[in-house]
Each structure stands twice: as C-alpha cells, then as structure tokens.
Amino acid sequence: MLAVKEYEAMLEAYGKAGGNLDALKSKEVGNLVIHKNKVLSVKEADGIKVETEETESGVNIYFLVKEGAKIKYPVHLCFGVLPEEGLQEIILRVEAQDNSEVNVIAHCIFPNAVDVIHKMDAAIKIGDNAKFSYHETHYHGEFGGVKVIPKARIEVGRKGVWESTFSLIQGCVGMLDYDFEIFGDEKSINELMVKVFGKKEDDINIVEKIHLNGQGARGLAKSRLVLNDNARAMVRGETYGNAPFARGHVDCIEIVNGDGVAARAIPLVYVNDKQAKVTHEAAIGSIDKKQMQTLMARGLNEEEAVDVIVKGILR
Secondary structure: HHHHHHHHHHHHHHHOOOOHHHHHHOOOOOOOEEOOOOOEEEEOOOOEEEEEEEEEEEEEEEEEEEOOOEOOEEEEEEOOOOOEEEEEEEEEEEEOOOOEEEEEEEEEEEEOEEEEEEEEEEEEEEOOOEEEEEEEEEEOOOOOOEEEEEEEEEEEEEOOEEEEEEEEEEOOOOOOEEEEEEEOOOOEEEHHHHHHHEEEOOOEEEEEEEEEEEOOEEEEEEEEEEEEEEOOOOEEEEEEEEOOOEEEEEEEEEEEOOOOOEEEEEEEEOOOOOOOEEHHHHOOOOEEEEHHHHHHOOOOOHHHHHHHHHHHHHH
C-alpha cells in the first residue's frame, strides 16, 4: 500500500515537472521510476535490458541497449525524493552496444527538499556507430535544500554519438556539483550541454571535460547560466585535441543579475596533435538593457521582462 502511494505521489510530481505521464503508462515505452532507494516501476522496451538492485541508500542500475537495436520511443527515467530529508545514491552502468540507438529522458524531482542529497555515479560505454541521447531535467522546490552531485565517465566508440543536456531551471538549485568527462574515439561526436538558473544562495560548480582521442573526433562543451540574488557559479570547460583532425569547442555564457552574485568561467583547451584544432569562448555579463527596455515598452514590468530574457537564454 505504501509503495502504491509513493508511486502515485511520484507520478503527480513527475507531471508537475513536465514529464510525460502517458509515456509512463504506455506498454510500448520503457521506463524506470525510483523514489529514494525503492524501485517503484521498471518496464523494458524491445532491445533494452534493465537490471536494478536496491541498496540501503539508493539503487544500482544496469542499462543495456542491445546490438543493432533502434529504440522507437524515448525511454523515461524518474528519480526523486519527495520528503523534506533524504539520501539517494544512484550507481548507473550503461552499455549501448554497436549500431544501437536510443533517446533517454530523465526527470529528477525534489519538490520539498530541506536537506536532501542526490548522487549519481555513472559509467557509460557507447559502442561503435551507436547513438545515445540523454536529457536530464531537474525540478526543485524553493527551499534550496538539495545537494545534487552527478558524476559521469563516458566512453564513445568509433563513429559513436553522445549527446546530453542537463537542465536545472525550476526552483532553487541548492548546491550543484556537476562533473562529466567524455573520451571520444575515431570520428565520434561528443556533446555536453548544461543549463542552470541560480538564485538566492545557490552554489553551482560545473566541470565538463572532452578528450578527443580518435582521428576526426568532434566535441562541444556548452553551458548557459543565469545568476540572481547571491548565487555563485564556477564553470570549467576543458577540451583536449589528442588526434589528427580532431575538432573541439568550449562555449560558456553566464548572465549575472544581482548585486551579490559571483561568476567564474574557466575555459581550457589543449592540443596534442598538430592537425587538431580546439577553440573556446566565454562571456560573463549582465542582462541586455536594450532588450529590457523593448519588453517594458510593450507592457511588461521589470520582473516579467527579466523572466522572458532568462527563458530565452535557457530555452
């Protein structure tokens, strides 16, 4: 009975966070729903194998996409802690075998958090000519009582593709310590995108590393942050051109909109092969005053105008 109530509560929160409830109910769509250290739902789609093990503090997950499988519908993951306090440790092992293709949509939900820790430790292997798209959206409450600590190490095979987006826009961040590192083989495509809206006393630390180890590998580390009030952020983007014709780029923009904010951007580029090319750009600045004036001239107040501009930056 308790598990049923937890599942219903998770579905309600999932819907508020923008999740697709119809997808969770479909027999054709793979999904996994975890509350704290309890697996509430697991559904495998054709071509996917999911194994879970509940632990004292979280769940161990093995996620396999079988060789040659092209998964028709996105796989939906939902992780969350609904009470004010709790610890959730997710150990994730992913294997996307050669010539497979999948799109994964994850929602992480902490609407009432006062003292919640969410950790993810991921080891991900993308096979040759395989494609894995991963989109993670966070939904937090307004208390700022969450510590989010996602770590991932991703190996991408020959002509493989890894695309990921991490989005934390709704509610207060709390503390974020994001650390993703990619190792790309020959002609692989490796992309990391982070979008965060920090406010109040949020503390944000982002590290993106891309190692272009194979000939013709490509990489993009991109981040977009908006900081209000007394939020603090440090973004470190690193790209290594280690092979002939490797191409990489680091792109960071931080917008500050408060007297107490502190923002740092550290783009680092390394080239260890004379035929590789890696570039970077980083910018920290305030909200465009002309855009503000234009929106306010059309009837918006200052707060509404800022909101429109922020959504445009983070869309």
